[in-house]
Amino acid sequence: MWENKQTKNLKKKMKNKTTKIVLIITIILIISSIITIIASTTKQDTYLLEEKVLESYFIISDQGGIGVIPGVVFFGKMMPGGSGTAKIEINNNYNKEVIAKITASEEIEPYFVEQKIVISPKEKKEVLLTVKIPKEAKNGEYKGKVIIKIVTII
Numbered sequence: 001m002w003e004n005k006q007t008k009n010l011k012k013k014m015k016n017k018t019t020k021i022v023l024i025i026t027i028i029l030i031i032s033s034i035i036t037i038i039a040s041t042t043k044q045d046t047y048l049l050e051e052k053v054l055e056s057y058f059i060i061s062d063q064g065g066i067g068v069i070p071g072v073v074f075f076g077k078m079m080p081g082g083s084g085t086a087k088i089e090i091n092n093n094y095n096k097e098v099i100a101k102i103t104a105s106e107e108i109e110p111y112f113v114e115q116k117i118v119i120s121p122k123e124k125k126e127v128l129l130t131v132k133i134p135k136e137a138k139n140g141e142y143k144g145k146v147i148i149k150i151v152t153i154i
Helices: 002-042
Strands: 046-060 073-078 083-091 098-104 115-119 124-132 140-153
Touching: 046 083, 046 098, 073 083, 073 124, 083 140, 098 124, 115 124
Parallel strands: 046 073
Antiparallel strands: 046 140, 083 124, 098 115, 098 140
C-alpha cells in the first residue's frame, strides 16, 4: 500500500511536470508565430518596375557660377562648403502607387542627397535633387550618374 501511494504521487508529479512543459512549449510557439506575423506584415518587399540612369555633372571651384547642359542633370558650379540643386520631373504612368528611389553612382555619391518619394497613380512630381559639397572638397569637375529606381510594394 505504501508503494502504491508513493507510485501514485510520483505519477502525479510527473504528469504535472509534463503538463507544465507542454504549456511552456505552446506559449513559446504562440509567441514565435505572433513575431513572425508582425515581421512579415511590417517588412515591405519591393518589385523593380523600371530604372533610369541620368548623366550628371557639377564643378567645384573657388568661384560659383551657373550653367546649363542639355540632357544632363547639371548641379552647377559651386564653391567648397556650398550646395547645388537640379530639378527633374517624374511621371507615374502606372495604375498603382510607386516609390522613386533616387541614388547616385559612386563617383558623386559622397555629395549626393538620396531620396525616396512616393508617387500616386498617374501623378507627375517635380523633384529637387541636391548635392552638398564639404568645405574640404577639391576643385574640379565631377561626373557621375543619378539613378532612379521605380519600385512598387509587393
